[in-house]
Every structure is written in structure tokens, then in C-alpha cells.
Amino acid sequence: MSLIEARGIVKVYQTGDVGLRALDGVSFAIERGEFVSIMGHSGSGKSTMMNILGCLDVPDEGEYELDGRSVGGLSGDDRARIRNTTIGFVFQGFNLLPRATALENVELPLVYARVPARERRPRALAALERVGLSERTSHRPNQLSGGQQQRVAIARALVGETPLILADEPTGNLDTATSTEIMELFTSLNRADKTIVLVTHEPDVAAYSSRTIRFQDGRVIADERGASRV
Amino acid sequence: MFELLRTAIRSLASNKARSLLTMLGIIIGVAAVIAMVAIGAGASRSIQQFISGVGANILIIMPGAPSVGGVRQQAGSGATLTTEDAEALRDEAWTLAGVAPEVFGRVQLVYGSMNWSTMVTGSTEDIFSIREWRIDEGRFFFDEEARSGAKVVVIGATVAKNLFGEESAVGKVIRVRNAPVEVIGVLAAKGQTPWGQDQDDTAFVPFATAQRSLFRRGIANSVQRITVAAVDGDSIPEAEREVSAILRQRRRLEDGEESDFDVRNMAEMLDAAAQSTRVMSLLLGAVASVSLLVGGIGIMNIMLVSVTERTREIGIRMAIGARGSDIRTQFLLEALLLSVAGGILGIGLGASASRVITSLLGWPTVISAGSVVLAFVFSALVGVFFGFYPAWKASLLNPIEALRYE
Structure with a gap:
């Protein structure tokens, strides 16, 4: 059974009288342990697809199965639970809570998973250690560099032991050297059996993945497998 | 629950001036209720003391109002x-x-x-x-x-x-x-x-x-x-x-x-006096409740602003697994904390105001445990009531739009 199975996904945005088909019948499957990059120009539908993969949005038509479960007919609360237990998000803008420390930010998914406080702390510390930030646990986001903030965000995506990491332009706000560090971190996580789906428009970043799905005008125009560069 | 409380305290503490100003309405309302009830209770207690000091079991017999050729004279003048x-x-x-x-x-x-x-x-x-x-x-x-x-x-x-x-x-x-x-x-x-x-x-x-x-x-x-x-x-x-x-x-x-005589009952006369004092303090209490209401609306207003300002935070929380009810609880708790803190400060202010009234004007005041509990519970209810709408609004945000919010 595939981790992600999308069949005939259609998403229409109504702007005035014109319905824009942001996704026009998209189908693909992603197996456990894959490192997939989704590429395309802005407006190609890749962000819309990302929202659907992340259970933040539901398709108008078609079927999306995540970890064997159909997401289509689920309520908002059920999708929140799936996000919490199945998906770790990494965003372009890091999206950390500005008033919370690194440790508290990493603990947050466990709070919503109703993990008792005693258990949360060691797990969050372990996740921060995995991204190499065990020295910075009590810093607030504005006391950390961009690369460090993204590491905190990755630790937050790791702490819930979810099978899937969804990363939306994770290096978009970072310089080249830091981008390389972050991509190497993703690669090592993928080796440790995490499934990683990454949205990007930079070929350099996509090159780290073992498979590239290209979007154009709401359709998949290419699905290339190849050994990753690293 | 402790975690939620800590988050709420932190977000209120991060904007101290605003939190304090928001609480001001509740503080003043609660202080007014406490002071009004204290004045009313003080008045009725001094009447009680007067009754027991003057003799509670007294009857006063007065000469009646004599009728002189059909014209009634003043009572007691006979x-x-x-x-x-x-x-x-x-x-x-x-x-x-x-x-x-x-x-x-x-x-x-x-x-x-x-x-x-x-x-x-x-x-x-x-x-x-x-x-x-x-x-x-x-x-x-x-x-x-x-x-x-x-x-x-x-x-x-x-x-x-x-x-x-x-x-x-x-x-x-x-x-x-x-x-x-x-x-x-x-x-x-x-x-x-x-x-x-x-x-x-x-x-x-x-x-x-x-x-x-x-x-x-x-x-x-x-x-x-x-x-x-x-x-x-x-x-x-x-x-x-x-x-x-x-x-x-x-x-x-x-x-x-x-x-040709009248028998008057002292206790009844004093009861009437006590009754009018009670009515007076009830009226003043009603006026004070209006200011509590205004304070509650102030809380609602600020909570709505806070929800808008923290749209992105709400989006982040939702993306990593917060349910609508989690978001609702968080904002409701903040509103509750504001109103309860305001209530406690108001009780303190009302108590000191009563003391000042007693020392400056010489009016007796009594702060009863009942009025303190009532003011506390009422301010908590104000927080829940006026905090609910903003919290509910926050819980209905679309996570995608909330994440995109700048």
C-alpha cells in the first residue's frame, strides 16, 4: 500500500464567473521511503496540490488516500488529527511561534497530540539534537539565524514521529550555503526512512530528491525517477 | 490544561499595556459593584445596630389626632x-x-x-x-x-x-x-x-x-x-x-x-428604612453591572483584534494538528483570564475604595464574602460570554488562508 495515493484530483477556484481549474485531474502515488520533489512555475498548481497532500484542503473531485485512509469526506477536526499524526510540515517562512522558545515550538505538535508534559520534553530535546540544535533549546526564534530557525521547524516536523514530511520551498528564504546544509539534513532523514515530499522551483534543490513530479497548468507533465545527486 | 494556561498568560503578558487597559472596564465595574454593595450593607448594618441600640421591641403610644368640630388636628397634638x-x-x-x-x-x-x-x-x-x-x-x-x-x-x-x-x-x-x-x-x-x-x-x-x-x-x-x-x-x-x-x-x-391614640411599632418603621436602603443599593448595583457589561464588550473588542493579529499563529497551530476546539479553548481562556484578573483587581480596588469612603465621608461600609464571590463569578461569566464569539471566530479560520496571512 502506497503512503500517498492521488487519483483524478480536481480543484476549482471560483473567481467571479470564471472557474479556474487549479488542478485538472492529477494522479500519482508515492511509496514509503521516497524523496520526491514537486516542481513547477507559480500557477502550475503545485501549491494547491501541496495543500491537498497536507490535508489542509480537500479536492473538489477525485480521491486522495493518505496512509490507507480516504481524506475526502473527513471533517476539519479529523483532518487536524491526521495532520498531527501523519504529517510534519516545513514551510518557506519557518512559521515558528515568535514568543515561544525553540523547545516549546518543537513540543507544540505533542501538545495537540495530548502527550503528557513529562514525555514531551525529552522527545522535543531528542528532535532538536537530531537537527543539531541541542545548544539552542531556550532561544526564541528572533535570537536564531534563518538556518537555525528552519532546523527548529524540521525538529518540530520530526517530533511527532510522523511517516511523512511535507516541505514547501524550505530553502526559499535561505542563502546557498545554508540551503545546502538543510537539504543534506533532509537527505539524511530520508535515509532514516522518512518519506519526504518537497515543493520547489529550484532545480538545485530538486536534485537532492530521487524522483521529480513536474506540474504545468494543473496537470502532471512529467514524473522522472533517477538516483539522487547525493 | 496547565500548558494552555501558560500560553494564555504569556500572550497576555506580551502586551501588558493593552491587557491592563482591557481589564480596566472590568476592574472599574467590579470595584463599583463591590463598593456599592459595601455601602448598602454598611447602611443596613448600622440600621440593625441602631435597632438593637435603641430597643428593638419598642412600641410608641401617641395621642391621636383630635377632631375639633369635624376638623382633624395634627396627630399627637391632643x-x-x-x-x-x-x-x-x-x-x-x-x-x-x-x-x-x-x-x-x-x-x-x-x-x-x-x-x-x-x-x-x-x-x-x-x-x-x-x-x-x-x-x-x-x-x-x-x-x-x-x-x-x-x-x-x-x-x-x-x-x-x-x-x-x-x-x-x-x-x-x-x-x-x-x-x-x-x-x-x-x-x-x-x-x-x-x-x-x-x-x-x-x-x-x-x-x-x-x-x-x-x-x-x-x-x-x-x-x-x-x-x-x-x-x-x-x-x-x-x-x-x-x-x-x-x-x-x-x-x-x-x-x-x-x-384617640396611636400605637406605633418601632421595628416596622426601621424595617421600612432598611428596605429603602436595600432598594437604593440594588439600583446602584444595577448601574455598576452596566459598567461590567461595557467592560465585557471591551474584552470582546480586544479579543477580536487579537484573533486578527494572530491569524498566522492560529494557522501554524492548525497546520500542526490543533483542532477547532483547541483554538477556541485557547482564546476563551485568554478572555477568561483577562476578566478574572480584572475581577480580582476590581475586588481589591473596590475594597480600598470602601475603606476610603468610610474614612473620608464617615459612611459605614461592610464588605461581605458573598459580594466578593458574586463579583468574581460575575466577572468570570463576563469573560466566557464575551470571549466566546472571538474564540469561535478564531476556531473557524481556514488554515491555508491563516498561514498566508501577513
């Missing part, structure tokens, strides 16, 4: 009560603990170069026990003296202070309407009535002394009123009936004939 009526009550009534006939008037008292005008009452020894006076210095006069017309006087604390200052009054001779009279006792101070009358500005002389030398009245033996005390609070209605029956019998009044 000379229809006599010392014989008082003696009959003392001898025949079972339900009375004391009977005191009274004549009184405002009279000038002179001692050396000092003089003071006060209400002088001529009565019998019973008046002291009925009105619950205590002696501070010296003694009361006896019934023997009341009958013989001894030239003695018992004065109130205010009179003693104005005539004698720090000197001891007992044994001194003062002049009352040019008659020399010896001061034999000073009464213990009772303070003011709830309506601000000085109870200690008074003096008592034996009944016969007053009748013969001070107030020469047209009809010998007539009294201005008779004050009696029932044996206890429960027997007041029975005492009222018995007094009426004895006096009507003495006058040989047939059933249906109108009495």
Missing part, C-alpha cells in the same frame, strides 16, 4: 394620654417589660459661661432600660425621684462634652430654665442614627420635675407619648393588641369607635 394610662399599662399588661410616660421639649442648659440647647425628656426609670441606655458615669434616677420631682438630670455624652469639656460632669449643678439641677449621670455614647441624628444630644429628668418646672402643660397629668417595651421581639404583635385593649377599656370605647 392631650389624651395621661400618667394614669401609663400606670394602667404598667399594672395590667402582661406582655410589657417596661412602661415610660414622656414629656419633652428643646431646652437651654447652662453651666457657668457654657450653654447648650438640647432635647430634654421627662420620664421614669424605665426609659433607660426600654431605650437601652447605659451609664458611663454616675447613675440613672430612680422611680422615687421621678415621682417626687427631684432636681436631678442625666445627660448624654454630647451634652456633657459641650457643657463640661474634659471635666467630670457628675455632681455639678446646671441651670435648666433657671432652675438649678444636679447632674447625677452621664450616658454611654450611642453615636449617630443611620440618618445622621446625634443620639447623644439628649438629657433626661424625672417625670415630675419636667411636668412641674420645665414644661408647664395645660392639662395636668397629660403626657406627650408613652414608650413601652414588649418582653421580646416575638410578643410585639400581642403587646400591641394588649396595649390597645387596655387603653380602649379605660376610655370605655365601644367596638367600632375610633381610638
Whole structure:
């Protein structure tokens, strides 16, 4: 059974009288342990697809199965639970809570998973250690560099032991050297059996993945497998 | 739950000035409620104290309003009560603990170069026990003296202070309407009535002394009123009936004939006064509740702003697994915390305001545990009620749009 199975996904945005088909019948499957990059120009539908993969949005038509479960007919609360237990998000803008420390930010998914406080702390510390930030646990986001903030965000995506990491332009706000560090971190996580789906428009970043799905005008125009560069 | 509380405290603390200003409405509302209720409770307690100080079981018998050729005169202006009526009550009534006939008037008292005008009452020894006076210095006069017309006087604390200052009054001779009279006792101070009358500005002389030398009245033996005390609070209605029956019998009044006297119940009069105080503090409390309401609307306003400002934070929380109910609880808790903190500060402010009122204006205030609990619960309810809409709005945000919000 595939981790992600999308069949005939259609998403229409109504702007005035014109319905824009942001996704026009998209189908693909992603197996456990894959490192997939989704590429395309802005407006190609890749962000819309990302929202659907992340259970933040539901398709108008078609079927999306995540970890064997159909997401289509689920309520908002059920999708929140799936996000919490199945998906770790990494965003372009890091999206950390500005008033919370690194440790508290990493603990947050466990709070919503109703993990008792005693258990949360060691797990969050372990996740921060995995991204190499065990020295910075009590810093607030504005006391950390961009690369460090993204590491905190990755630790937050790791702490819930979810099978899937969804990363939306994770290096978009970072310089080249830091981008390389972050991509190497993703690669090592993928080796440790995490499934990683990454949205990007930079070929350099996509090159780290073992498979590239290209979007154009709401359709998949290419699905290339190849050994990753690293 | 602890985690949620900590998050709420942190987000309120990160914007201290705003949180404080938002709480201000609740603080003022709660403080007003506490102070108003304290003033009302203080007033009704001082009335209670007055009742027990003045004698709660008192009945006052006044001469009726005489009808002269069909024209009704002022109540109490007739000379229809006599010392014989008082003696009959003392001898025949079972339900009375004391009977005191009274004549009184405002009279000038002179001692050396000092003089003071006060209400002088001529009565019998019973008046002291009925009105619950205590002696501070010296003694009361006896019934023997009341009958013989001894030239003695018992004065109130205010009179003693104005005539004698720090000197001891007992044994001194003062002049009352040019008659020399010896001061034999000073009464213990009772303070003011709830309506601000000085109870200690008074003096008592034996009944016969007053009748013969001070107030020469047209009809010998007539009294201005008779004050009696029932044996206890429960027997007041029975005492009222018995007094009426004895006096009507003495006058040989047939059933249906109108009495030429009035029996008044002190407790009822004071109850009416207490009632009006209660109504007053209820009205003030209602006004204060309006300001609580305004405070609640202030909280709602700020919470709505806060939800908008923190749209992105809400989006992040939702993306990593917060359910609508989690978001709702978080914002509701913040509103609750604001209003409860405001409530606690308001209780403190109201309590100190009551103390200031007491020390500046001399109004008695009582802060009851009940009013504190009520104010606390009410402010919590305000928080939940006005916090609900913003919290509910936050919980309905679309995570995608919330994440994109700048």
C-alpha cells in the first residue's frame, strides 16, 4: 500500500464567473521511503496540490488516500488529527511561534497530540539534537539565524514521529550555503526512512530528491525517477 | 490544561499595556459593584445596630389626632394620654417589660459661661432600660425621684462634652430654665442614627420635675407619648393588641369607635428604612453591572483584534494538528483570564475604595464574602460570554488562508 495515493484530483477556484481549474485531474502515488520533489512555475498548481497532500484542503473531485485512509469526506477536526499524526510540515517562512522558545515550538505538535508534559520534553530535546540544535533549546526564534530557525521547524516536523514530511520551498528564504546544509539534513532523514515530499522551483534543490513530479497548468507533465545527486 | 494556561498568560503578558487597559472596564465595574454593595450593607448594618441600640421591641403610644368640630388636628397634638394610662399599662399588661410616660421639649442648659440647647425628656426609670441606655458615669434616677420631682438630670455624652469639656460632669449643678439641677449621670455614647441624628444630644429628668418646672402643660397629668417595651421581639404583635385593649377599656370605647391614640411599632418603621436602603443599593448595583457589561464588550473588542493579529499563529497551530476546539479553548481562556484578573483587581480596588469612603465621608461600609464571590463569578461569566464569539471566530479560520496571512 502506497503512503500517498492521488487519483483524478480536481480543484476549482471560483473567481467571479470564471472557474479556474487549479488542478485538472492529477494522479500519482508515492511509496514509503521516497524523496520526491514537486516542481513547477507559480500557477502550475503545485501549491494547491501541496495543500491537498497536507490535508489542509480537500479536492473538489477525485480521491486522495493518505496512509490507507480516504481524506475526502473527513471533517476539519479529523483532518487536524491526521495532520498531527501523519504529517510534519516545513514551510518557506519557518512559521515558528515568535514568543515561544525553540523547545516549546518543537513540543507544540505533542501538545495537540495530548502527550503528557513529562514525555514531551525529552522527545522535543531528542528532535532538536537530531537537527543539531541541542545548544539552542531556550532561544526564541528572533535570537536564531534563518538556518537555525528552519532546523527548529524540521525538529518540530520530526517530533511527532510522523511517516511523512511535507516541505514547501524550505530553502526559499535561505542563502546557498545554508540551503545546502538543510537539504543534506533532509537527505539524511530520508535515509532514516522518512518519506519526504518537497515543493520547489529550484532545480538545485530538486536534485537532492530521487524522483521529480513536474506540474504545468494543473496537470502532471512529467514524473522522472533517477538516483539522487547525493 | 496547565500548558494552555501558560500560553494564555504569556500572550497576555506580551502586551501588558493593552491587557491592563482591557481589564480596566472590568476592574472599574467590579470595584463599583463591590463598593456599592459595601455601602448598602454598611447602611443596613448600622440600621440593625441602631435597632438593637435603641430597643428593638419598642412600641410608641401617641395621642391621636383630635377632631375639633369635624376638623382633624395634627396627630399627637391632643392631650389624651395621661400618667394614669401609663400606670394602667404598667399594672395590667402582661406582655410589657417596661412602661415610660414622656414629656419633652428643646431646652437651654447652662453651666457657668457654657450653654447648650438640647432635647430634654421627662420620664421614669424605665426609659433607660426600654431605650437601652447605659451609664458611663454616675447613675440613672430612680422611680422615687421621678415621682417626687427631684432636681436631678442625666445627660448624654454630647451634652456633657459641650457643657463640661474634659471635666467630670457628675455632681455639678446646671441651670435648666433657671432652675438649678444636679447632674447625677452621664450616658454611654450611642453615636449617630443611620440618618445622621446625634443620639447623644439628649438629657433626661424625672417625670415630675419636667411636668412641674420645665414644661408647664395645660392639662395636668397629660403626657406627650408613652414608650413601652414588649418582653421580646416575638410578643410585639400581642403587646400591641394588649396595649390597645387596655387603653380602649379605660376610655370605655365601644367596638367600632375610633381610638384617640396611636400605637406605633418601632421595628416596622426601621424595617421600612432598611428596605429603602436595600432598594437604593440594588439600583446602584444595577448601574455598576452596566459598567461590567461595557467592560465585557471591551474584552470582546480586544479579543477580536487579537484573533486578527494572530491569524498566522492560529494557522501554524492548525497546520500542526490543533483542532477547532483547541483554538477556541485557547482564546476563551485568554478572555477568561483577562476578566478574572480584572475581577480580582476590581475586588481589591473596590475594597480600598470602601475603606476610603468610610474614612473620608464617615459612611459605614461592610464588605461581605458573598459580594466578593458574586463579583468574581460575575466577572468570570463576563469573560466566557464575551470571549466566546472571538474564540469561535478564531476556531473557524481556514488554515491555508491563516498561514498566508501577513
